[in-house]
Amino acid sequence: MSLNxxxxxxxxxxxxxxxxxxxAYFYGRLFAESPHLRGMFPPAMDIQRDRLFxxxxxxxxxxxxxxxxxxxxxxxxxxxxxxxxxxxxxTAVGNALLATVRRFAAEIWNPEIEAAWVAAYSAAATIMIxxxxxxxxSPAWWPAEVIDHELRTPDIAVITLRTGERLPYLPGQYVNxxxxxxxxxxxxxxxxxxxxxxxxxxxHVRAVPGGWVSTTLVGHTRVGDTLTLGxxxxxxxxxxxxxxxxxxxxxxxxxxxxxxxxxxxESGRRPRVHLLHGARTARELYDLxxxxxxESDFPWLRVVPVVSRDPRYDGVRGQxxxxxxxxxxWNGHEVYVCGPAAMVDETVRRLQRNxxxxxxxxxxxxxxxx
Ligand SMILES: Cc1cc2nc3c(=O)[nH]c(=O)nc-3n(C[C@H](O)[C@H](O)[C@H](O)COP(=O)(O)OP(=O)(O)OC[C@H]3O[C@@H](n4cnc5c(N)ncnc54)[C@H](O)[C@@H]3O)c2cc1C
Numbered sequence: 082m083s084l085n086x087x088x089x090x091x092x093x094x095x096x097x098x099x100x101x102x103x104x105a106y107f108y109g110r111l112f113a114e115s116p117h118l119r120g121m122f123p124p125a126m127d128i129q130r131d132r133l134f135x136x137x138x139x140x141x142x143x144x145x146x147x148x149x150x151x152x153x154x155x156x157x158x159x160x161x162x163x164x165x166x167x168x169x170x171x172t173a174v175g176n177a178l179l180a181t182v183r184r185f186a187a188e189i190w191n192p193e194i195e196a197a198w199v200a201a202y203s204a205a206a207t208i209m210i211x212x213x214x215x216x217x218x219s220p221a222w223w224p225a226e227v228i229d230h231e232l233r234t235p236d237i238a239v240i241t242l243r244t245g246e247r248l249p250y251l252p253g254q255y256v257n258x259x260x261x262x263x264x265x266x267x268x269x270x271x272x273x274x275x276x277x278x279x280x281x282x283x284x285h286v287r288a289v290p291g292g293w294v295s296t297t298l299v300g301h302t303r304v305g306d307t308l309t310l311g312x313x314x315x316x317x318x319x320x321x322x323x324x325x326x327x328x329x330x331x332x333x334x335x336x337x338x339x340x341x342x343x344x345x346x347e348s349g350r351r352p353r354v355h356l357l358h359g360a361r362t363a364r365e366l367y368d369l370x371x372x373x374x375x376e377s378d379f380p381w382l383r384v385v386p387v388v389s390r391d392p393r394y395d396g397v398r399g400q401x402x403x404x405x406x407x408x409x410x411w412n413g414h415e416v417y418v419c420g421p422a423a424m425v426d427e428t429v430r431r432l433q434r435n436x437x438x439x440x441x442x443x444x445x446x447x448x449x450x451x
Contacts, residue, residue, distance in 0.1 A: 084201060085193070085201075086201070089144055089194075089197050092194045093137075093141045093182070095186040095188065096181075101130070107178060108133075110180050110181065111174065114173065121265065125293075139153060140153070140154070144201055150205075152316075154205055154209050154212065156212075158208065158213045160314060162213050162222075163221055163267070168214075171206040171209070175203070175206060179195070179198055179199065179202070216312070219312075222259075222309050222312075224307050225242035225244045225309070226305065226306070226307055227303065227304050227305065227307070227308065228304060229241035229304060233367035236299060237285065237299070237333065238286050238298060238302075239285055239286075239367070240286060242281065242310075243279070243280050243281045244282070248280070250282075250313030251318040252272075252275045252340040252341045253271075253315060253317040253340055253445075254271070254313040255271040255313070255337065256312075256313050257311035259294075259310075260297045260308055262297045263294060263297060266293050268293075268294040270285075271334075271336035271340070272313070272336070272340055273335070273336035273337070274339065274343055275340050275341075285368070286299055287333045288300060317341075317417060318443075319345070319415075324413060324414060325413065327355050327405070327411050327414045327417070328341065328342065328354065328356040329401060329416070329419075329420075329428050330401075330420055331359045331401055331419070331421050332365070332447065333447055334419035334421070338417055342354065342382070346375075351379075352381065353381050357385045357387055357401055357405055358387065361389050361390040366388070369386055372384045385408070387401045387404045389401070401424060402424060402428040402431050403431075405431065405432075416432060420447055422446050425444050429444060
């Protein structure tokens with residue numbers, strides 16, 4: 082079976098404009114043919130449908146760039162272990178997917194297109210299955226006990242968890258979290274500390290109005306509760322180059338950058354590090370006491386809190402990307418950016434405009450942030 086990315090892309094382009102309907106049909110078909118799979122999915126399927134299509138879109142459009150596709154599929158395969166996915170489930174999903182594209186691209190469908198989809202799906206499924214199997218010696222999920230829950234503002238909590246077995250992660254990565262209140266509803270949260278010997282991790286969680294998991298974590302989670310964590314994921318990890326570092330955080334986007342900072346501290350290297358943390362009000366600088374303590378312990382670290390919507394704030398005021406630009410020249414720095422999409426995009430745009438190469442910029446989004 083030979084891959085034909087062009088045919089897959091052309092037929093997927095016909096399905097994309099009706100993505101919502103196609104996703105609803107896909108799940109309807111999947112659950113009609115394999116009702117036992119319904120129990121692996123959350124009660125409300127809206128976010129799940131969006132996720133399916135964004136993953137599928139990414140896979141289809143990068144079919145002819147294996148260098149970026151393979152790591153993505155490897156991650157997906159590993160991550161799917163937390164749902165209890167095994168190799169046989171991929172057949173059921175493949176059948177439902179084929180039935181969906183066949184139906185929604187009916188006007189152009191032919192045997193060549195069908196063969197191209199079968200080849201592409203089997204190649205992708207093989208990578209995911211192999212990747213999941215390569216991890217079969219480590220847990221598919223980790224129970225984690227809440228050992229501390231600090232409400233830093235009415236809607237931001239810093240939560241400390243302890244896993245029984247070591248969670249193998251790198252600074253800057255995130256984990257998917259499930260709460261007992263909402264079984265099978267998983268949301269990503271960045272780990273806010275470098276790996277520790279006592280198996281504890283910290284999360285910085287902002288409650289999104291009406292949000293299932295974030296409001297549960299902030300408002301209805303207590304010391305002694307048990308959460309479930311999936312495999313650590315994410316590529317915003319330190320390079321170890323030893324160059325000076327710029328970290329730009331918006332809101333709880335601070336979490337992975339703090340983990341990277343702790344990692345630098347533990348490494349014994351002493352590059353100059355600037356950490357800019359943007360928030361709307363002074364009150365939302367929820368981790369300032371700890372950052373200030375770190376700054377006074379380490380003379381090579383400079384912390385710059387930036388407040389955007391509080392005219393009475395007597396520190397640095399403005400939007401964090403704009404403050405970053407006027408503050409310093411960042412050429413030659415290794416840069417880490419994390420926060421809401423608009424802030425991350427604007428920061429990266431300004432850095433590039435000032436000559437910082439894309440290869441020196443690592444970024445992650447915290448979509449729950451405003
Ligand atoms: C890689 C990654 C790392 C992340 N790290 C963190 C982290 O460290 N800390 C953290 O707090 N969050 C983090 N998030 C966001 C987190 O995963 C959730 O998206 C967020 O907590 C909302 O989940 P929820 O279940 O509470 O809301 P949902 O139930 O998913 O959403 C409920 C409703 O609110 C809407 N909504 C979502 N966000 C907003 C918003 N900001 N304003 C208004 N409406 C909104 C949704 O569209 C939906 O209609 C991260 C996300 C990713 C992808």
